[in-house]
Amino acid sequence: MTDAADTGSGLAPRRGFLSQLEIDLRLLGMIGAFALLCVAFGVYTGGTFLTPRNIFNITIQTVSVAIMATGMVFVIVTRNIDLSVGSVLAMCSAVMAVVQARWLPGAVGLGHPMIAPVTILTGLAVGTAIGAFHGWLTGYQGIPSFIVTLGGLLVWRNVSWYTTSGQTVAPLDQTILLFGGAEGTLGPTWSWVVAALLSLGVVWVIWSGRASKTAHGFPVKPLWAEGALTLVLVGAILGFIAILNAYPVPEAKLRRLFEARGLTLPEGYTVGHGLPISVLILILVAVVMTVIARKTRFGRYIYATGGNPEAAALSGINTRWLTVKVFALMGFLAGLSALVAQSRLQSHANDIGTLDELRVIAAAVIGGTALAGGVGTIWGAILGALIMQSLQSGMGMVGVDTPFQNIVVGLVLIGAVWIDIVYRKRLGVR
Amino acid sequence: MASEVNRTGTPLVEMRDIRIAFGGVRAVDGVSIDLYPGEVVGLLGHNGAGKSTLIKILSGAYQMDSGEIRINGTPVEIRSPRDARAAGIETIYQTLALADNLDAASNLFLGREIRTRLGLVDDARMEAETKKIMARLNPNFRKLKEPVSALSGGQRQSVAIARAVYFNARILIMDEPTAALGVHETAMVADLIKELKAQGLGIFLISHDTREMMELCDRVSVMKNGKLVGTERVEDVTEDDILSMIILGRNPRREAA
Numbered sequence: 312m313t314d315a316a317d318t319g320s321g322l323a324p325r326r327g328f329l330s331q332l333e334i335d336l337r338l339l340g341m342i343g344a345f346a347l348l349c350v351a352f353g354v355y356t357g358g359t360f361l362t363p364r365n366i367f368n369i370t371i372q373t374v375s376v377a378i379m380a381t382g383m384v385f386v387i388v389t390r391n392i393d394l395s396v397g398s399v400l401a402m403c404s405a406v407m408a409v410v411q412a413r414w415l416p417g418a419v420g421l422g423h424p425m426i427a428p429v430t431i432l433t434g435l436a437v438g439t440a441i442g443a444f445h446g447w448l449t450g451y452q453g454i455p456s457f458i459v460t461l462g463g464l465l466v467w468r469n470v471s472w473y474t475t476s477g478q479t480v481a482p483l484d485q486t487i488l489l490f491g492g493a494e495g496t497l498g499p500t501w502s503w504v505v506a507a508l509l510s511l512g513v514v515w516v517i518w519s520g521r522a523s524k525t526a527h528g529f530p531v532k533p534l535w536a537e538g539a540l541t542l543v544l545v546g547a548i549l550g551f552i553a554i555l556n557a558y559p560v561p562e563a564k565l566r567r568l569f570e571a572r573g574l575t576l577p578e579g580y581t582v583g584h585g586l587p588i589s590v591l592i593l594i595l596v597a598v599v600m601t602v603i604a605r606k607t608r609f610g611r612y613i614y615a616t617g618g619n620p621e622a623a624a625l626s627g628i629n630t631r632w633l634t635v636k637v638f639a640l641m642g643f644l645a646g647l648s649a650l651v652a653q654s655r656l657q658s659h660a661n662d663i664g665t666l667d668e669l670r671v672i673a674a675a676v677i678g679g680t681a682l683a684g685g686v687g688t689i690w691g692a693i694l695g696a697l698i699m700q701s702l703q704s705g706m707g708m709v710g711v712d713t714p715f716q717n718i719v720v721g722l723v724l725i726g727a728v729w730i731d732i733v734y735r736k737r738l739g740v741r
Numbered sequence: 742m743a744s745e746v747n748r749t750g751t752p753l754v755e756m757r758d759i760r761i762a763f764g765g766v767r768a769v770d771g772v773s774i775d776l777y778p779g780e781v782v783g784l785l786g787h788n789g790a791g792k793s794t795l796i797k798i799l800s801g802a803y804q805m806d807s808g809e810i811r812i813n814g815t816p817v818e819i820r821s822p823r824d825a826r827a828a829g830i831e832t833i834y835q836t837l838a839l840a841d842n843l844d845a846a847s848n849l850f851l852g853r854e855i856r857t858r859l860g861l862v863d864d865a866r867m868e869a870e871t872k873k874i875m876a877r878l879n880p881n882f883r884k885l886k887e888p889v890s891a892l893s894g895g896q897r898q899s900v901a902i903a904r905a906v907y908f909n910a911r912i913l914i915m916d917e918p919t920a921a922l923g924v925h926e927t928a929m930v931a932d933l934i935k936e937l938k939a940q941g942l943g944i945f946l947i948s949h950d951t952r953e954m955m956e957l958c959d960r961v962s963v964m965k966n967g968k969l970v971g972t973e974r975v976e977d978v979t980e981d982d983i984l985s986m987i988i989l990g991r992n993p994r995r996e997a998a
Contacts, residue, residue: 529868611851622838685841
């Protein structure tokens with residue numbers, strides 16, 4: 312197999328349409344599966360599944376798991392696992408709830424503008440610290456991450472219980488509530504601004520990648536392929552924003568908002584939701600994590616360590632410290648997800664984030680992250696989270712019983728990995 | 742070997758009275774060896790004789806219990822692979838030590854990535870540099886974009902060697918560099934060793950193949966049970982002498998004299 316290519320058969324074979332586009336077949340397969348899912352549920356529900364309202368809801372329900380799934384990719388790529396993320400989320404949420412609803416209002420007064428930033432920073436710090444501690448136990452003390460985080464799963468769930476004395480904490484700070492979804496959206500105008508910026512970003516990435524290849528004399532894709540790819544991506548961004556903008560804010564809520572400012576709602580006035588702040592956070596996380604994975608030394612070392620830990624260490628990479636950093640990043644993202652989750656639920660309850668660790672791991676694995684380490688992508692994990700949430704919401708709308716929903720999700724998880732294994736064998740990749 | 746090595750100046754590497762023990766077992770017990778510029782010194786011995794352990798001390802993978810290492814006459818502290826690299830020491834391991842999931846360029850520059858002004862890794866430039874050095878070392882090498890798991894043993898070996906050559910190593914450690922290779926690829930590595938030697942590098946070579954060692958090395962050091970049996974110039978000994986040093990732990994010719 313390998314030698315055939317070495318000798319070089321003279322002329323390069325004529326390349327197919329897809330190979331000229333240089334698109335990952337796995338990505339294409341996942342997008343295809345997702346599209347099929349949407350169409351099937353769309354038909355079955357008579358179009359209800361594909362309404363702007365439902366798409367908006369699925370999107371904001373996906374955010375919390377998707378944010379953590381991006382961090383889980385790094386954890387799994389370095390041949391570790393984190394079973395504690397649901398409990399760490401609960402722990403961060405509990406601390407944030409207590410800080411914003413009990414401590415700070417007593418010190419600075421209810422509704423003070425500093426409450427939200429202090430609360431958020433505290434939550435993120437708690438998550439990062441817990442993650443770093445897990446990473447230290449794994450990297451420096453040599454305890455398997457499975458054990459460390461299995462312990463963490465039990466410990467943090469119940470430390471969070473004591474933090475709030477087992478009570479549900481509500482109402483939350485008004486600014487915090489903006490990070491959950493429907494309560495905090497950008498509105499149509501700013502959503503279009505974000506769409507324009509993202510589109511420019513796509514164009515810049517594709518163009519600068521091409522320029523840098525040309526500068527070093529490497530072959531580039533044909534211009535039409537580059538152009539088609541740009542059009543599809545920009546079209547997807549603009550279409551997504553258009554859908555979110557098409558979901559109007561309910562009239563009762565508009566009236567309440569106007570009354571809060573001492574105005575009356577004009578007759579026939581409507582406005583769309585636009586991009587939720589939580590989704591904007593997910594987009595930023597996705598971009599930053601992708602840059603880390605592909606363009607930084609930190610990311611390169613994560614993948615190298617996953618591929619061959621011994622080789623990485625012999626190359627002078629401090630794999631122990633790397634483990635601490637990867638788990639700290641996972642903890643930070645769990646803290647961020649805690650903000651989104653408690654804001655969406657508009658309260659902190661003891662069961663927040665229960666079973667999230669399994670959803671997060673499933674999302675990463677469905678997205679193509681290999682438990683053997685070394686392989687996994689950020690976009691895959693996000694798409695995995697989206698597929699799982701769509702499946703669950705769709706089945707709910709169709710009227711499938713909850714127990715059966717879980718059976719299906721479990722089967723999909725196993726099926727996705729099975730297809731991946733068959734696909735890899737066919738292509739002869741490891 | 743034909744070319745004469747000048748051993749009158751300061752040695753490139755001096756390892757003096759090196760000792761290391763693992764849980765009571767003296768893996769390396771008071772060994773002293775040296776290496777001059779443009780010289781290939783072979784390390785021979787049975788499995789478990791301590792060759793690889795000695796060499797891993799020099800490459801920073803293990804830390805010695807006692808002893809001294811001098812590079813160009815200056816004592817150095819080698820506490821990690823990073824220290825060894827900083828001292829101009831590159832190692833090519835038996836297991837090749839490549840990250841299978843990454844491409845050739847990522848492996849070649851692993852731990853020493855070229856970065857852009859923004860501090861991001863500059864993949865295009867690293868790929869271009871890899872292409873350049875590979876054109877020199879192994880003109881058949883084309884699979885720049887693929888994970889190294891897709892490469893043959895010889896191609897993987899050339900990635901490992903390219904790492905040493907690209908970063909201008911002065912001291913090269915090769916731990917069974919031809920163990921996993923075919924005949925043609927072994928010859929390629931042998932040519933490369935001669936070329937690097939001509940450029941003035943010092944090379945420590947570990948191998949089980951006595952004949953190969955007689956051909957490539959200027960001197961051979963034989964170890965047994967963690968101790969140095971002796972160091973001989975290859976022109977002073979026969980293959981049989983070396984074998985009895987390895988097996989019996991003494992040099993019959995010296996004892997006869």
